[in-house]
Amino acid sequence: MPRVLVVNTGSSSIKYQLFEMDGQSVLASGLVERIGEAGAKLTHRAGDAEPLVVEDRIADHSDGFERVFKAFENAGGPITDLAGIGHRVVHGGERLTAPTLVDDATIQAIADQAPLAPLHNPPNLLGIRITRASFPDTPQVAVFDTAFHQTMPPRAWRYALPRGLADELRIRRYGFHGTSHAYVTRKAAEHLGRPVAEVNLITLHLGNGASVAAVEGGRCIDTSMGLTPLEGLVMGTRSGDLDPAVVFYLHREARLSVDDIDDLLNKRSGMLGLAGANDMREVARLVAAGDQAAAEALDVYCYRIRKYVGAYAAALGRLDALVFTAGIGENNDTVRARVCQGLEGLGVKLHAKRNKARNGRARTISADDSAVAVLVVPTNEELEIAEQTLAVVGG
Ligand code: ADP
Numbered sequence: 001m002p003r004v005l006v007v008n009t010g011s012s013s014i015k016y017q018l019f020e021m022d023g024q025s026v027l028a029s030g031l032v033e034r035i036g037e038a039g040a041k042l043t044h045r046a047g048d049a050e051p052l053v054v055e056d057r058i059a060d061h062s063d064g065f066e067r068v069f070k071a072f073e074n075a076g077g078p079i080t081d082l083a084g085i086g087h088r089v090v091h092g093g094e095r096l097t098a099p100t101l102v103d104d105a106t107i108q109a110i111a112d113q114a115p116l117a118p119l120h121n122p123p124n125l126l127g128i129r130i131t132r133a134s135f136p137d138t139p140q141v142a143v144f145d146t147a148f149h150q151t152m153p154p155r156a157w158r159y160a161l162p163r164g165l166a167d168e169l170r171i172r173r174y175g176f177h178g179t180s181h182a183y184v185t186r187k188a189a190e191h192l193g194r195p196v197a198e199v200n201l202i203t204l205h206l207g208n209g210a211s212v213a214a215v216e217g218g219r220c221i222d223t224s225m226g227l228t229p230l231e232g233l234v235m236g237t238r239s240g241d242l243d244p245a246v247v248f249y250l251h252r253e254a255r256l257s258v259d260d261i262d263d264l265l266n267k268r269s270g271m272l273g274l275a276g277a278n279d280m281r282e283v284a285r286l287v288a289a290g291d292q293a294a295a296e297a298l299d300v301y302c303y304r305i306r307k308y309v310g311a312y313a314a315a316l317g318r319l320d321a322l323v324f325t326a327g328i329g330e331n332n333d334t335v336r337a338r339v340c341q342g343l344e345g346l347g348v349k350l351h352a353k354r355n356k357a358r359n360g361r362a363r364t365i366s367a368d369d370s371a372v373a374v375l376v377v378p379t380n381e382e383l384e385i386a387e388q389t390l391a392v393v394g395g
Pocket of ligand 1 (some may be wrong): 206207208209234278279280281282326327328331332
């Protein structure tokens with residue numbers, strides 16, 4: 001009965017899930033929040049038992065992991081029978097293009113990508129180092145958010161910048177959410193009952209962060225996020241696509257520093273900047289209450305997605321299915337309807353009733369005579385990491 005522990009270490013958080021891989025069930029899961037801050041908290045869930053909650057100062061990540069291991073002991077026993085530990089790592093750059101067994105060279109390679117993801121790769125590495133010390137005999141695997149997109153051809157990943165400069169600084173489009181795009185690609189093909197190599201998909205990961213991928217026969221050929229997750233769709237707090245001259249203009253006219261602009265575009269823009277709320281449920285409440293700014297924000301949000309669908313339909317040439325996933329993609333039928341509105345020319349015909357019906361499984365929401373299938377496929381990045389980990393360790 002192989003078990004895999006999946007770990008996602010952030011700057012002030014640790015998320016984890018312990019899987020039993022034969023039945024693909026979650027034995028335990030949890031979250032450590034606000035590490036090193038006031039109000040730190042560990043929530044640990046195991047089976048149907050009441051969650052175990054610890055509210056205490058959690059000094060640092062080592063302390064956080066210690067608490068997690070203790071929580072396992074207190075709620076049913078220590079972690080045993082581990083086939084491997086899978087770590088989510090945000091940036092693999094151009095070198096780390098597949099799930100990779102962690103050794104000293106991998107650790108160095110992940111560290112080398114840190115300038116490309118300064119907020120993410122260092123804590124991801126910290127998680128790897130700590131669990132490696134705690135489980136020296138258990139293989140660790142790094143699974144990269146960027147890996148799935150490394151099949152993009154140069155015409156999709158190259159920015160039109162001076163080649164030497166871009167190459168030297170590794171400035172190119174990488175794409176993110178790859179684990180999710182990979183997972184829903186596989187699940188969508190399964191749902192359609194066709195080999196993944198035969199279907200062309202546009203996968204729409206619409207969560208707090210959001211990205212689109214054009215997937216040809218299981219291989220990503222284009223995606224909306226770029227050097228960083230800032231490019232592409234309108235997101236909860238990120239602007240997405242923007243004329244880069246806006247940055248110079250903000251600097252010169254509003255006297256904002258580079259760091260201020262970074263903060264503005266990543267944390268105070270998107271739906272939060274447009275509508276005053278980053279959570280789409282709150283935006284929906286505002287729209288229902290007649291808020292004009294929120295209505296326009298939703299319009300901008302859906303229109304941006306629709307433009308990408310059109311672009312990626314052209315990139316693919318033939319489109320078999322449009323796949324919605326993540327918090328908004330899975331739950332917000334209004335967004336799905338508005339994205340699909342006006343796409344009849346591309347062969348997309350939504351079935352209104354199917355679109356509104358709720359259930360947690362992969363499902364078709366297009367009409368029977370829609371040339372392009374429209375699917376909702378719940379994502380599960382943790383399970384994908386667990387499966388990739390098991391594949392690498394040879395389980
Ligand atoms: P993250 O990128 O943080 O993982 P999620 O994938 O959970 O985010 O997506 C967050 C977004 O999904 C929010 O805007 C939220 O409004 C929306 N969302 C999540 N769950 C639901 C739900 N049950 N019903 C409607 N909207 C939801």
